Amino acid sequence: MKRRDNDIFLLWLLPMALVLLCFVILPLLVTVVDSLYSVSLLNVSDRSFAGADNYLTVLKDANVRTAAGNTLFYTVVSLTAETVLGIAAAVALKEKYRGRSVILAVLSIPWALPPMVNSMTWKLIFDPSVGILNEILLQWGVIDAYQVWLNNPELSKWCVTTVHVWKMLPFIVIIMLARLQTMPREIMEAAETDGASAVQKFRYFTFPYLRPVLFITLAQGTIGAVHLFDEPYAMTGTALDTRTLLIQDYLTAFREYNLGTGMALALLISVSILLLMVLYAKLAGRQEEW
Amino acid sequence: MVENRRWPGIRPARKLHRRTNLAALQAAVSALILLYSLLPLYWLLRTSLISKEDLLKAPPALLPSPATAEHFARILGLDGSSHVISANFVRAFWNSAAVCLGATAAVCAIAVLAGYVFARWRFPGSRALFGLLLVTMVLPAYSVMLPLYRVMTALSLIDTGLGLGLIYVSAFMPLAVWLMRSFFLTVPIELEEAAQMDGAGRWRQLFLVLPLAAPGLISAATITFLSCWSQYAIPLVFASSKAQPVTVFLSTLVGKTSVEYGLMAAGGVLSILPPLLVAVFLNRYLVAGLMKGAGR
Numbered sequence: 081m082k083r084r085d086n087d088i089f090l091l092w093l094l095p096m097a098l099v100l101l102c103f104v105i106l107p108l109l110v111t112v113v114d115s116l117y118s119v120s121l122l123n124v125s126d127r128s129f130a131g132a133d134n135y136l137t138v139l140k141d142a143n144v145r146t147a148a149g150n151t152l153f154y155t156v157v158s159l160t161a162e163t164v165l166g167i168a169a170a171v172a173l174k175e176k177y178r179g180r181s182v183i184l185a186v187l188s189i190p191w192a193l194p195p196m197v198n199s200m201t202w203k204l205i206f207d208p209s210v211g212i213l214n215e216i217l218l219q220w221g222v223i224d225a226y227q228v229w230l231n232n233p234e235l236s237k238w239c240v241t242t243v244h245v246w247k248m249l250p251f252i253v254i255i256m257l258a259r260l261q262t263m264p265r266e267i268m269e270a271a272e273t274d275g276a277s278a279v280q281k282f283r284y285f286t287f288p289y290l291r292p293v294l295f296i297t298l299a300q301g302t303i304g305a306v307h308l309f310d311e312p313y314a315m316t317g318t319a320l321d322t323r324t325l326l327i328q329d330y331l332t333a334f335r336e337y338n339l340g341t342g343m344a345l346a347l348l349i350s351v352s353i354l355l356l357m358v359l360y361a362k363l364a365g366r367q368e369e370w
Numbered sequence: 371m372v373e374n375r376r377w378p379g380i381r382p383a384r385k386l387h388r389r390t391n392l393a394a395l396q397a398a399v400s401a402l403i404l405l406y407s408l409l410p411l412y413w414l415l416r417t418s419l420i421s422k423e424d425l426l427k428a429p430p431a432l433l434p435s436p437a438t439a440e441h442f443a444r445i446l447g448l449d450g451s452s453h454v455i456s457a458n459f460v461r462a463f464w465n466s467a468a469v470c471l472g473a474t475a476a477v478c479a480i481a482v483l484a485g486y487v488f489a490r491w492r493f494p495g496s497r498a499l500f501g502l503l504l505v506t507m508v509l510p511a512y513s514v515m516l517p518l519y520r521v522m523t524a525l526s527l528i529d530t531g532l533g534l535g536l537i538y539v540s541a542f543m544p545l546a547v548w549l550m551r552s553f554f555l556t557v558p559i560e561l562e563e564a565a566q567m568d569g570a571g572r573w574r575q576l577f578l579v580l581p582l583a584a585p586g587l588i589s590a591a592t593i594t595f596l597s598c599w600s601q602y603a604i605p606l607v608f609a610s611s612k613a614q615p616v617t618v619f620l621s622t623l624v625g626k627t628s629v630e631y632g633l634m635a636a637g638g639v640l641s642i643l644p645p646l647l648v649a650v651f652l653n654r655y656l657v658a659g660l661m662k663g664a665g666r
Contacts, residue, residue, distance in 0.1 A: 095479070099480065196621060203624075204635060
């Protein structure tokens with residue numbers, strides 16, 4: 081290819097590069113710098129160097145710790161649910177059958193809907209006066225009295241997790257299914273000829289084949305859970321029992337107007353996510369060497 | 371199994387047995403998935419169609435009988451009662467539509483150009499630039515939201531559709547570029563080489579292969595549109611009143627002194643119609659895009 085031809089390529093990259101520079105990289109640099117200053121959203125010109133003060137404030141803040149604990153809870157519980165249910169559904173959907181594409185379309189609906197509306201929908205289900213959940217569980221004998229699901233600190237986190245997993249699970253199933261469909265038929269046929277039981281087939285063939293993609297689903301699930309904002313905010317507002325790190329960050333920056341502290345917290349969240357992604361990539365890489 | 375080889379007659383019987391088992395499993399899983407996705411949505415629809423009096427009866431009625439369209443009439447302003455609510459809802463709905471369609475078009479244009487370059491041209495730093503783009507996918511708007519707020523204030527783009535659209539473009543561009551690059555990579559380069567021999571320029575070559583990558587473009591557009599329509603936290607900060615999208619409007623209905631369940635539900639049903647239709651009718655592209663997009 082001639083050099084002159086490639087000049088137009090630079091032009092084609094320009095829109096992307098401009099958006100990346102103006103809306104991601106420059107703001108990110110400002111975030112890093114401002115996290116070292118004490119800045120108020122009310123008067124951004126009034127600023128003083130604070131060094132690591134903002135980070136210390138964040139780390140000492142009891143609310144941040146509670147929110148971090150909640151985010152950890154959401155991450156662990158949703159990753160577990162998504163992985164177990166995801167594998168089960170993907171294995172069951174692996175073989176093509178009549179109507180499967182319709183089922184996949186229906187399955188992808190929760191992923192496509194706004195989490196804010198999903199939360200509203202589920203709020204109508206959890207609601208003690210107009211909801212249906214209490215009545216169903218009462219009939220089945222799971223509970224012996226109506227529960228106020230979202231006002232109960234023991235239960236509200238589980239409710240938020242349910243709504244989040246409801247949206248994420250279809251995505252996880254689709255990723256796993258993409259992998260399972262590339263599994264060579266011969267492997268399963270050989271296993272069947274050798275008289276392997278369903279459990280053996282899963283343990284020795286399906287699961288090892290699925291394993292590389294598990295790191296992708298874990299990574300996607302982690303990003304989803306750590307970025308959780310809409311569901312708890314729409315269902316229980318800023319209640320401390322369900323508050324996530326991002327809600328805490330929103331409160332710090334936009335309700336308390338502490339920009340510097342808010343940026344320090346935002347950076348800490350971002351760095352944690354990046355480290356987790358590197359960890360998953362390392363684990364996945366070691367997997368491939370085996 | 372050795373016996374099976376000696377008496378081949380046994381195998382078809384066993385296989386048949388296994389096949390009926392499989393069919394039963396598939397039917398059961400299909401039913402479970404239908405319930406999983408549709409039951410919650412049924413409850414939303416049912417609440418939007420039930421009258422105020424029937425709503426508070428215990429135990430809750432499973433069917434809205436008689437069904438009423440009063441909530442839909444109110445939120446759309448067809449009954450002439452609460453003018454403010456219906457005006458705000460309709461405006462928010464069109465805000466959502468305009469910003470999402472605009473951002474999707476912009477993302478697609480950027481992604482076609484950049485995705486093509488990344489697929490066809492290796493230059494010093496191209497891998498680094500592409501890697502940087504992928505890293506920003508893990509760090510979406512939240513980590514840059516606070517400085518962006520100041521930029522948007524300085525440009526007077528707070529509470530405007532343009533400002534919100536620009537943020538959406540920056541947030542969803544990386545995935546679209548990734549998708550377009552991987553779709554262009556599946557198109558054989560011979561076509562462009564032949565065209566180049568005939569003296570076709572870069573633009574002609576791009577438009578020559580674009581139809582072959584069209585499924586990828588539809589996938590990227592579908593995912594971008596759905597992601598934009600879903601946003602709540604970003605517009606809550608950047609477009610909370612005049613330019614508010616439908617998600618932010620709906621949250622203003624929640625938590626008023628008296629909760630208007632029917633009105634909320636009717637608004638919810640209307641606001642999920644566009645993403646629902648897109649997800650169902652463009653499902654093939656959505657699923658293909660999600661499958662490819664996750665592999666990064």
